[in-house]
Amino acid sequence: MEKIDVVIVGGGLSGLACAYRLADAGLQVIVLERGDFPGSKNVTGGRLYLEPIKTLAGNMLDSAPFERKIVRERWSLFGEGNSLNIDFTGEKFRTNPHSYSILRSTFDRWLSERIMEKGVFVIPKYRVDDIIRDGNKVIGIKAGEEEIPASVVVAADGVLSFIAEKAGLKPKMKPKNYAVGIKEIIELSEEKINDRFNVEKDEGCAHLFIGDVTKGMFGGGFLYTNKETISLGVVVGIKAIMEKAPTIEAHTLIEAFKERYEIKRLIEGGSIMEYSAHVIPEGGYNNLSKLYGNGILVTGDAAGFALNMGVTVRGMEFAIASGILAAETIVEAHENGDFSEKTLSLYETKLKDSFVLKDMYNCKDMPEFLDNDAFFTFYPKYFPLFVEKVMWFGEGPKEKIGSTLWKELKSSGIMSFKRLKEIYSIKNI
Numbered sequence: 001m002e003k004i005d006v007v008i009v010g011g012g013l014s015g016l017a018c019a020y021r022l023a024d025a026g027l028q029v030i031v032l033e034r035g036d037f038p039g040s041k042n043v044t045g046g047r048l049y050l051e052p053i054k055t056l057a058g059n060m061l062d063s064a065p066f067e068r069k070i071v072r073e074r075w076s077l078f079g080e081g082n083s084l085n086i087d088f089t090g091e092k093f094r095t096n097p098h099s100y101s102i103l104r105s106t107f108d109r110w111l112s113e114r115i116m117e118k119g120v121f122v123i124p125k126y127r128v129d130d131i132i133r134d135g136n137k138v139i140g141i142k143a144g145e146e147e148i149p150a151s152v153v154v155a156a157d158g159v160l161s162f163i164a165e166k167a168g169l170k171p172k173m174k175p176k177n178y179a180v181g182i183k184e185i186i187e188l189s190e191e192k193i194n195d196r197f198n199v200e201k202d203e204g205c206a207h208l209f210i211g212d213v214t215k216g217m218f219g220g221g222f223l224y225t226n227k228e229t230i231s232l233g234v235v236v237g238i239k240a241i242m243e244k245a246p247t248i249e250a251h252t253l254i255e256a257f258k259e260r261y262e263i264k265r266l267i268e269g270g271s272i273m274e275y276s277a278h279v280i281p282e283g284g285y286n287n288l289s290k291l292y293g294n295g296i297l298v299t300g301d302a303a304g305f306a307l308n309m310g311v312t313v314r315g316m317e318f319a320i321a322s323g324i325l326a327a328e329t330i331v332e333a334h335e336n337g338d339f340s341e342k343t344l345s346l347y348e349t350k351l352k353d354s355f356v357l358k359d360m361y362n363c364k365d366m367p368e369f370l371d372n373d374a375f376f377t378f379y380p381k382y383f384p385l386f387v388e389k390v391m392w393f394g395e396g397p398k399e400k401i402g403s404t405l406w407k408e409l410k411s412s413g414i415m416s417f418k419r420l421k422e423i424y425s426i427k428n429i
């Protein structure tokens with residue numbers, strides 16, 4: 001096959017965003033996707049923050065198939081048999097929405113169709129097996145017996161990026177730096193969703209859970225409302241589940257989650273439409289892959305661009321932004337006719353000037369901060385318990401609220417130096 005300008009491995013958001021911008025610049029691009037169609041193998045919880053990528057994306061997401069604008073944020077601490085919930089909504093979120101729930105099988109497919117209209121070949125059911133090298137330069141890809149030579153290869157092949165690994169850019173996988181997510185899409189009528197989540201038409205809710213949902217392991221649960229479905233799932237740290245004794249199978253967590261009183265009522269009468277599992281990068285800034293090499297760039301999850309802040313989960317806007325910035329770098333390299341590591345290092349400069357590496361860097365201590373069992377055991381157990389003690393009326397006279405609370409705070413150990421230090425350390429994240 002004749003040499004082309006760019007081969008993109010992976011038709012997820014980072015690969016598609018990269019292709020979109022390259023097509024606008026008139027470069028020859030092929031996107032190779034192993035799934036039946038872009039979106040078919042892609043899993044997300046469900047919420048895309050739009051503001052950070054508004055300027056970068058330009059018209060790319062005009063009339064995109066968003067599900068619902070998120071106007072209601074909920075967080076729950078799940079104890080054993082009780083829970084404490086925060087429910088937030090604000091007029092600003094309704095009038096000036098900043099995030100939307102999406103379904104990847106619809107969203108990625110839509111974006112790939114837009115790209116094909118621009119003349120890009122998006123080839124599904126095509127699994128790339130290897131890269132082709134000339135010395136220390138990547139000069140194309142291999143799939144079975146077929147070779148596609150290219151001036152530059154973009155590794156947009158997701159979290160386990162075999163392409164970045166083959167190119168020697170990805171650090172060896174450590175279980176601590178990854179989590180696994182199990183997700184169900186549950187069909188429910190639009191009216192039921194609006195009623196159960198207290199939202200208007202086209203408005204949605206994002207709900208994160210921590211504590212008993214993962215049986216005290218690193219991770220949590222999520223629920224996002226779509227137009228006529230709910231995305232419900234559990235994420236658990238791979239190291240945590242490997243070390244759990246007695247052993248727990250990850251898929252049993254979602255079954256137990258759905259049996260909880262709080263969840264059962266929300267999904268009652270719904271039918272499961274889709275079931276999926278996927279790995280998530282959790283290593284943060286200190287565990288990113290190298291982002292460029294001679295003839296190669298690494299984008300999105302393949303690079304490790306994802307941020308779990310406990311109360312928010314982000315990855316998709318990093319994927320889109322990094323894809324676009326990779327494309328801009330390639331356009332400049334193409335103009336200079338130079339795809340060396342030195343020229344492609346401009347990609348890292350662009351990422352450093354953007355929210356991608358700024359946010360990743362600002363939150364670089366988050367993985368260490370969250371590497372603390374207390375956030376998944378102690379706090380989710382005791383905070384709901386404090387409320388239970390205050391709100392429960394038993395036989396006989398009721399103690400004063402203040403003294404009940406004080407007694408519980410003392411006996412729980414929350415006033416200990418260790419816990420106070422933990423709470424104080426929040427200022428660093």
Ligand SMILES: Cc1cc2nc3c(=O)[nH]c(=O)nc-3n(C[C@H](O)[C@H](O)[C@H](O)COP(=O)(O)OP(=O)(O)OC[C@H]3O[C@@H](n4cnc5c(N)ncnc54)[C@H](O)[C@@H]3O)c2cc1C
Nearest residue numbers: 010012013014034044045046047128158181300301315316
């Ligand atoms: C359970 C879960 C919940 C999440 N929740 C959120 C959320 O609410 N908000 C958010 O912003 N982010 C969330 N994320 C993270 C987000 O989904 C990812 O950051 C994002 O999908 C990364 O996009 P990507 O294009 O880099 O990778 P992907 O979407 O994984 O795309 C990679 C593509 O490469 C293809 N591919 C892989 N290998 C090959 C090969 N050898 N040949 C050809 N094709 C190949 C794959 O089939 C896939 O289509 C979540 C992730 C998970 C798993």
